[in-house]
Amino acid sequence: MKRQRNGEIWDFEHEMPANQTATEVVLGVDGGTTSTVCICMPLIPFSHSLPPDPVPVLARAVAGCSNHNSVGETAARETLEQVMADALSKSGSNRSAVRAICLAVSGVNHPLDQQRILAWLRDIFPSHVRLYIQNDAIAALASGTMGKLHGCVLIAGTGTIAYGFTEEGKEARAAGAGPTLGDWGSGYGIAAQALTAIIRSHDGRGPHTMLTSSILQTLGLSSADELIGWTYADPSWARIAALVPVVVSCAEAGDEVANKILVDSVQELASSVKAVVQRLGLCGKDGTDSFPLVMVGGVLEAKKRWDIGKEVINYVSKDYPGVQSIRPKVEPAVGAALLAWSFLMKESYNENYRS
Amino acid sequence: MKRQRNGEIWDFEHEMPANQTATEVVLGVDGGTTSTVCICMPLIPFSHSLPPDPVPVLARAVAGCSNHNSVGETAARETLEQVMADALSKSGSNRSAVRAICLAVSGVNHPLDQQRILAWLRDIFPSHVRLYIQNDAIAALASGTMGKLHGCVLIAGTGTIAYGFTEEGKEARAAGAGPTLGDWGSGYGIAAQALTAIIRSHDGRGPHTMLTSSILQTLGLSSADELIGWTYADPSWARIAALVPVVVSCAEAGDEVANKILVDSVQELASSVKAVVQRLGLCGKDGTDSFPLVMVGGVLEAKKRWDIGKEVINYVSKDYPGVQSIRPKVEPAVGAALLAWSFLMKESYNENYRS
Structure with a gap:
């Protein structure tokens, strides 16, 4: 055709x-x-x-x-x-x-x-x-x-967005605005922070991190300086987001810098969900009503020991104990x-x- | 020709x-x-x-x-x-x-x-x-x-970099790696954080800020949602960095969110200078030697009440009292x-x- x-x-x-x-x-x-x-x-x-x-x-x-x-x-x-x-x-x-x-x-x-x-x-x-x-x-x-339009969805792949609907058709969203506008919990956001940590460690602004050797090895680069050319060479967000598993591995191996990036990202992602739940009142007046939270995207699906998706649900459920997380089958x-x-x-x- | x-x-x-x-x-x-x-x-x-x-x-x-x-x-x-x-x-x-x-x-x-x-x-x-x-x-x-290669230069325009030389020809740099790699003190960095603050305020993740009305008015947009299309329409960093004066005006008018963005940026810029001075030992062994710090770029030259360049020098001089700031005449x-x-x-x- x-x-x-x-x-x-x-x-x-x-x-x-x-x-x-x-x-x-x-x-x-x-x-x-x-x-x-x-x-x-x-x-x-x-x-x-x-x-x-x-x-x-x-x-x-x-x-x-x-x-x-x-x-x-x-x-x-x-x-x-x-x-x-x-x-x-x-x-x-x-x-x-x-x-x-x-x-x-x-x-x-x-x-x-x-x-x-x-x-x-x-x-x-x-x-x-x-x-x-x-x-x-x-x-x-x-x-x-x-097919039911009710609850909240959190997507975290290369980008991230939280979107919610009430049974009455009221809707709200948080994040999903792209890297320039601060989607820091996204795969791109996590990986960009890891690359930044390497540069900061290299030039003396930040602490030593295992991310340097792990990511440079993954990319086949020999020095942190070469990261500058690497990022300029292809501005595709997905290419940068593909480094998330390396960040998770470093955090699992005990690297504090990588761990902090993941903890911050969990808070960012949870804050998007909470903003939507709050604005729509999905949690009911006393904050305990049950509502579905659909979790989608590579960042949330990583079946690793350091489980970003699970941590996000933990954070959300502290404020909204009625949250029912769903991993879609279709x-x-x-x-x-x-x-x-x-x-x-x-x-x-x-x-x-x-x- | x-x-x-x-x-x-x-x-x-x-x-x-x-x-x-x-x-x-x-x-x-x-x-x-x-x-x-x-x-x-x-x-x-x-x-x-x-x-x-x-x-x-x-x-x-x-x-x-x-x-x-x-x-x-x-x-x-x-x-x-x-x-x-x-x-x-x-x-x-x-x-x-x-x-x-x-x-x-x-x-x-x-x-x-x-x-x-x-x-x-x-x-x-x-x-x-x-x-x-x-x-x-x-x-x-x-x-x-x-023409003398000695001291440190801090450039903060659309991008930012700190670069230094010793009299012996040793050199070091910090930042200057582009937006993806975390040059947060740059004009782009300051303005991108301001745009992010607008989105966060709009979707319920962040506090109300004067930046919303000031920047939307400057750009001729009627809603924060339209910022997404605006940033996608033209990825030029200079176009975003051009919003720095609006951020400074909001901070001068008492907006806490704008003020925090500028304070954070001052710390970022000062940390780049300090990393270079430290690595090169420009400050001497006891940290009090005199050295030139050349300040260049629109972010540092703003002759406003909220003077980013002056604040950076204040921050640097707390650690290195011998810093001699220079605004070039050529x-x-x-x-x-x-x-x-x-x-x-x-x-x-x-x-x-x-x-």
Whole structure:
């Protein structure tokens, strides 16, 4: 399939009209800064209050980055269209079978971002197709709650964000603003602090640390000076974030500098969660109500002795003992598809209730 | 003049042989990340131990960025060649009149960087021309000490670095590694912390701060959310560092968050100076010897009530009471030209002494 024009991506001319008895589908898209995943799911009957486990998936398609902040609007749009077209094609389905789409895309931080995406989606899909545009954090939350928009999600991979929803639809977020704006608990933040500690030790501003030999060896560098050229050579955040396991190993081996970086990061991550829980009142009036905390991303999943995710939960539960941590069993794109399904179910319920 | 090939920049074919009585010159180049300046200075007789004041300048030429980390090696080399050719041409002089060149370029952090630059300079200038390749911090130091390589320089503009030399030629540096590697006292560092404070206040992780209204108004933004798009739109560090005066104004108006950012930055900058002074023993064995501290860059020059430069000196003088602060009267490129002159004088002295 070609990527240039809508007609080419979607092949409007040769599209067959949907058979009335064809399987209706929903699409869930998780658009991250490294890749974009689209899941095509058959429409589960609304008689179920929770989706079946395992979730039925007709097809899965993958594409590159769809964050408009990173690749620009045109490229982001093309990637999103392509991944949806691919998922439909793999399902043996087409646009006319689609009932709802949940597009959860990183970089959607403002109502204007949502409106812009809605405008071009409306050019492609008929008006009866329900469209939901969200930040990608929502897909991660839904992947833990199986489509229910309630609770808080903490994502900590290369970047980090905390996002929460109340049952009434109130939402709040913390962090997720990128390295310049202080996402210090992220994988990038942890690794950048480790690199900084090496420079400070090297030039006499900071204490000796095991991070120097461990990280220089990992990168194949012979001196701390060479780190300057290394960081300038490629500004990719993911490349720096990939050093997190080395920091964890040094902390486990007793290095105080590495340990302090991890402790500080745990506090940063916990403070993001607590800010969201506090603003939404997820913990109830006396602070003891139960609420789900979905934990997603490489920084939180490290199954190491020094377990960052576990420490974050410990910190949060000191203030909010009702926190229920969840490690999702499905990927965020499935969460997005479940969200599309649950939005549709809610609308259908509301319509039936009104009529 | 064209920029593509050496022959075109230098016009080898039409160059006149130097008249034996033509004025001999030295070149000083200050190659920064925003611009590159070349000064062409007549060779001052070596009978003076200090250069005349004012320093005689034959010509001054300006070009763009020559940091190879930022623009790549080819573009950096072309910029450096062009600015030297321009300065010679404006002086009515040419390559054969050159006795020495001091090239002080940002991004020279490693002996390999020096060797690479030396290699291509040797293609252009005859073997009797003395070539000195240094980090650009050295030019700033020499602009305060009038060509004497002794003492410490602290530069804090968009970036920051501390660099020092002993009379014996021992050198040391601290910071100057870029934002990823923790140059928190820089203009970029100060402004990035202010932007972070706005995000933290907005999402509930941090206290209210006057920085929010002041910076959003300066940038013409209506909400803290819009800062995310603003920082992604253009990753230029200088654009972010330009917000330092707003941070200073907020601190002067009593904002605690802004004040803490400046206090922390003063400590960071002072710690860079102290690391260099300590490692070089500039303060003598009992820590009270006198040594020059040259202060350069927009962050240190702000003639505000909240005077970052003055506070840094206060901090340093608590540990090293012999610190003598200097605000240079000439620009770094003049410092580089004076360095070329003083290197040449030293070599000439050594030769005479040996013979």
